[in-house]
Amino acid sequence: MANVLFNILIFPGFLFASVFSLTAEYVDRKLCAKLQNRVGPPWYQPLADFIKLLAKEDIVPQQADSTIFTLMPSIAFTATLTAFFCIPLWQTQSVYPFSSDLIVVLYLLTIPTLTFFLGGWYARSVFSMIGAARAIIQLFAYEIPLFLSILAPAMLAGTLSLSEMTVFYSHHPWLVLLNLMNFAIALVALLGKLEKTPFDIPEAETEIVAGTFTEYSGRLLAFFRIAIDMEMVAGSSLLAAVFLPFGFNLGPALGFILYLAKVLFVVALLSLARTIFARLRIDQMINLCWKYIAPAAFLLLVVDLIVKGFIVK
Amino acid sequence: MIRPGRMIIQVLRSLFKKPATSLYPFVKTEMPDKFRGKLKYYPEKCIGCMLCMKDCPSDAIVIKKVGEKKYIAEINLARCIYCAQCVDSCPKDALESTKEFELAKLTRDQLKVVISEETQSSSEPKT
Amino acid sequence: MHSHDFQIPIGPQHPALKEPESFLLTMHGEKITSMTVRLGYNHRGIEKACEAQSYIQDIYLIERVCGICSHSHATCFIQAIEEIAGLAVPKRALYIRTLIAELERVHSHLLWLGVAGHEIGFDTLLMYTWRDREVVMDILALLTGNRVNYSMNTIGGVRRDITAEQKQEILKATDTLEERTKYYIQIATEETTIIKRLSGVGMLLYDDAVNLGAVGPTARASGVDRDIRRDDPYAAYGELKFNVITDKHCDVYGRAVVRVLELMESYKIIRQVLADMPEGPITVKAPRKIPAGEALSRYEAPRGEDVHYVKANGTDRPERVKVRAPTLANVQVVAHMLKDRYLADMPIVIAAIDPCFSCTDRLTSLRDSDSGSKNYMTWPALRSYSIEWHRKQGIDFSDLNKKFKVPGN
Known part of the structure; x- marks a missing residue:
């Protein structure tokens, strides 16, 4: 019981996940600043932002549905935190492994986008509603390529359990190279999921103020923001576990450091993408995802299946 | 060649460059020689022609006669727009622009500066 | 305006605008069907x-x-x-x-x-x-x-x-x-x-x-x-x-x-x-x-x-x-350019004329917030106020009025 509480509240649960997501946000912002030849924020900036938002007044708009409006940030936060328990971090096993947990993780990571939609829609401001509609349109565009690109390595490993996948790839390390293209596709889809440039369409500042989050303030916004950070860490951990599955038998200390390095590497790739592209329009984004990325992901799935037929067995 | 991510080389190069940001309050910026900052007034040169008062676009400067051929200037730094027209208008070079630009004060009264022969070139607030 | 159309106020305060100015967009989904511009937020006289x-x-x-x-x-x-x-x-x-x-x-x-x-x-x-x-x-x-x-x-x-x-x-x-x-x-x-x-x-x-x-x-x-x-x-x-x-x-x-x-x-x-x-x-x-x-x-x-x-x-x-x-010459062009375009194009199309709204505003129209009436001052009252103001500046318009036979004088 004490062990379960420790897992949930401290490590790798609430406390560790929160601290790590704030760190990841810092790395993202600092790196982005460095790439843009700026100084960037000091290390405590994400924490300071969080504390400042906590101290601010919560404003629920009069015309908003106050139950859904206030509930959504905590649901987003809980969903990403739960996803965290099912992803193998530095061992081949996650904290609570079970068969087919890959599907559960992917769906848990979809929930934040749904909460953005509901929170924005029920705020009933024009900017939030447009943001909400864009978020859900975008969801349909990136979700398929993301699922397909993660399904391909799972098919190759012949399992839908993340823990069994990591075991499989530590036995067949060279097959990881086959999934590099899938990794690139998953990164693009993750950019869409995290609503980062070039896919920050649902919260495009210059068009619709802050999209979904226009009406959010105070504690509710603070929880939404930390949920997004945690989604970034959980998404990056998932990508690290699926596409960079090496070094799981280095022991706790080294393995843990390697895990941090892997996640921060994925975060760094995301910040790099953020600095070298302009924001696309929603129609261009859907075009890109359906015309190029989804077919490519499907093709790679077929390639993985063929390879599985010839080589593995 | 048209391709996405055209800026990637410059962006990655910036990673190893010093940031372009100037760390202002810690590293002071040197203003150019012609900078139009806070005004300096030489009461002994002033002949009281009041041309500066006449030309000032924002009524920021007031010259007062305090004795025989003795003048004081009251400069309101909050009103001054630092155009330095008074410096150009003065026939006797009794006014001068300095490089001083950090003029923020906590109250409006502190921005009213009186310069006489006694307090010459000092910027003590009027009490 | 169709039943599915809605209006979005862009400005007077909006992140895309660096200066206050009001654009009212009528939208059909992500498409802009029409746009009106209201100038005058920066009138400084x-x-x-x-x-x-x-x-x-x-x-x-x-x-x-x-x-x-x-x-x-x-x-x-x-x-x-x-x-x-x-x-x-x-x-x-x-x-x-x-x-x-x-x-x-x-x-x-x-x-x-x-x-x-x-x-x-x-x-x-x-x-x-x-x-x-x-x-x-x-x-x-x-x-x-x-x-x-x-x-x-x-x-x-x-x-x-x-x-x-x-x-x-x-x-x-x-x-x-x-x-x-x-x-x-x-x-x-x-x-x-x-x-x-x-x-x-x-x-x-x-x-x-x-x-x-x-x-x-x-x-x-x-x-x-x-x-x-x-x-x-x-x-x-x-x-x-x-x-x-x-x-x-x-x-x-x-x-x-x-x-x-x-x-x-x-x-x-x-x-x-x-x-x-x-x-x-x-x-x-x-x-x-x-x-x-x-x-x-x-x-x-x-x-x-x-x-x-x-x-x-x-x-x-x-x-x-x-x-x-x-900018005054270009601002009507914006309304023309945004017709039937996407909302996402709005910021860059407005920015493309390099707008400078503070420079543009030469007049503002005031409205009584209760009645919505635009009449703060009647036209003859404004005229006589203006003539009096100019007289104080040393310019006399009374001769001019006689010359052109302005009614009311």
Whole structure:
């Protein structure tokens, strides 16, 4: 019981996940600043932002549905935190492994986008509603390529359990190279999921103020923001576990450091993408995802299946 | 060649460059020689022609006669727009622009500066 | 308006706008069906204030019509005064004015490029162009004593001379800027995401540009070959060689191309000015009282044609000053360009005319918040107030009223 509480509240649960997501946000912002030849924020900036938002007044708009409006940030936060328990971090096993947990993780990571939609829609401001509609349109565009690109390595490993996948790839390390293209596709889809440039369409500042989050303030916004950070860490951990599955038998200390390095590497790739592209329009984004990325992901799935037929067995 | 991510080389190069940001309050910026900052007034040169008062676009400067051929200037730094027209208008070079630009004060009264022969070139607030 | 249509207020406060101005978009999903513009949030009464001050004081007021093209407005105003007073401005002063004007164009166009990047979510471009813009800002501070309101002009010349060392500094800075501009031309014309967001957006065909009276780079990007620097030369432009950049794209991409290529022309002009600058005085003595007369002055500001009208009556104060900033000519074009476009194109299309709303606002209409009535003051009451105000300034309109037989008098 004490062990379960420790897992949930401290490590790798609430406390560790929160601290790590704030760190990841810092790395993202600092790196982005460095790439843009700026100084960037000091290390405590994400924490300071969080504390400042906590101290601010919560404003629920009069015309908003106050139950859904206030509930959504905590649901987003809980969903990403739960996803965290099912992803193998530095061992081949996650904290609570079970068969087919890959599907559960992917769906848990979809929930934040749904909460953005509901929170924005029920705020009933024009900017939030447009943001909400864009978020859900975008969801349909990136979700398929993301699922397909993660399904391909799972098919190759012949399992839908993340823990069994990591075991499989530590036995067949060279097959990881086959999934590099899938990794690139998953990164693009993750950019869409995290609503980062070039896919920050649902919260495009210059068009619709802050999209979904226009009406959010105070504690509710603070929880939404930390949920997004945690989604970034959980998404990056998932990508690290699926596409960079090496070094799981280095022991706790080294393995843990390697895990941090892997996640921060994925975060760094995301910040790099953020600095070298302009924001696309929603129609261009859907075009890109359906015309190029989804077919490519499907093709790679077929390639993985063929390879599985010839080589593995 | 048209391709996405055209800026990637410059962006990655910036990673190893010093940031372009100037760390202002810690590293002071040197203003150019012609900078139009806070005004300096030489009461002994002033002949009281009041041309500066006449030309000032924002009524920021007031010259007062305090004795025989003795003048004081009251400069309101909050009103001054630092155009330095008074410096150009003065026939006797009794006014001068300095490089001083950090003029923020906590109250409006502190921005009213009186310069006489006694307090010459000092910027003590009027009490 | 269909039942599914809804309205979005863009402004007076909105992240896409750097100044308060109100656009009301009627939307059908993500598509804009119509747009109305409401100006007047920045009305500062500058024209009226000019009538209450002397010409010398007015220079500094007019300079503050716009923060970015402060030299443009000041020069335009002073040219009108100099024409009324019949002053022969020394050649060196004209060359220095041209130099500052071109440096200002460089800083304005670089600023625009950064803002355009920001509007399409490309913040790296914003950071880089504004970093490089610091070079020209430093040069302007070195020459004039300030980064924004240069205060370089005075009636009958310029206030500060340029030394040989400063010339070297400018040449050095121009080389740096030219190299960077070449890089930005490459980025703007070769980066896929930028081209996707700019080309085909905000179409303004040649005929529409002419009919709606577009000016500056907005018109030139639609193939309208119009530039006051060449068509009606002022300052030293008559003696300089440069090309007027036009483009046939007719969209935001074309406007970006026109601006970056104009930067290259500006470097050419700066080099010519420095090479050809004659020696001599930089100012002639100007009278405080300007003789009666009127003049209209035109100037090619970075955003387009700037027009100032000044009427003098023999005193040391102007009787009437009229300022027409380039944005006023371009703002109706925006409504035309946004029709049937996506909401996502709104920020960049508005930014593409390089709007400067504070400079534009010459009047505002007030409304009683309770009744919605626009009548704060009746027309006859306003007239009699105006006549009384002018009488206090020493201008009597009663003769004029008799002459034209204005009813009610």
